[in-house]
Amino acid sequence: MSARAGFLAFAIAPVHVHDGRPKEPMALSPQDEQMLDRALALAALGSLVDPNPRVGCVLVRDEVVVGEGFHAGAGTAHAEAAALAQSGESARGATAFITLEPCTHVGRTPPCAQALIDAGVERVVFVAADPSERAGGGAALLREAGIAVEKASPRFEQSSRALNEAWFFAAEHGRPHVTWKYATTLDGRIAAADGSSRWITGDASRADVHALRARSGAVVVGTGTALTDDPALTVRGSAYTGHDPLRVVVGHRDLPADSRLLEPEGEI
Structure with a gap:
């Protein structure tokens, strides 16, 4: 300091x-x-x-x-x-x-x-x-x-x-502090049209995301993201300190039984 x-x-x-x-x-x-x-x-x-x-x-x-x-x-x-x-x-x-x-x-x-x-x-x-x-x-x-x-x-x-x-x-x-996290290419895209791209961010950006998750009480995604990306939404790497945020999925579609969001670590 x-x-x-x-x-x-x-x-x-x-x-x-x-x-x-x-x-x-x-x-x-x-x-x-x-x-x-x-x-x-x-x-x-x-x-x-x-x-x-x-x-x-x-x-x-x-x-x-x-x-x-x-x-x-x-x-x-x-x-x-x-x-x-x-x-x-x-x-x-x-x-x-x-x-x-x-x-x-x-x-x-x-x-x-x-x-x-x-x-x-x-x-x-x-x-x-x-x-x-x-x-x-x-x-x-x-x-x-x-x-x-x-x-x-x-x-x-x-x-x-x-x-x-x-x-x-x-x-x-009197309401939660919300951080909006998103990643886009210079032309405003978030993924390849055929779904072949896994990440458009680099290692440093992904490390920042995990550090942000570690400081958050909850992470919220829609069912579209949950079904397309199959994210775990847990904290990984050097940012992990034994705590994962509450994972929240908003939408009407069901998640498959093998969704990573249904794995035991953390809450959903």
């Missing part, structure tokens, strides 16, 4: 801890930028987290990293929980650098905002706000608990959104 020059701190009104003493948010520093870069790099390690976003977290106390983590997949520990488990009691008084606003909802895992409060974290710097109605509001909950909360500059948010493009789109628009 490349280093980024510059960091814009947003002004935040003082918050108050429960004992009545005001706690001013601390100014962001070059080390803060480094820790945010590290958190983004950790988030990128979570390749198969659908339907959740990819998130990374770094805990720093007295300028020393005491814990870090990332979300590895649905049902597993969230990034904050993984970092807190690694840090133990060292999280008390620490600063948490997180690529997404800590969640507040109770699902398959407990809410991360409350976990940070319970651990005694004193400051939270997060990259992107959580736009979902179910999980958003973590920053407000942290401030109510007396924790100094700051949001990173837009350039860091762009990196977080790039890691979770489909998730942000679905959360903000």
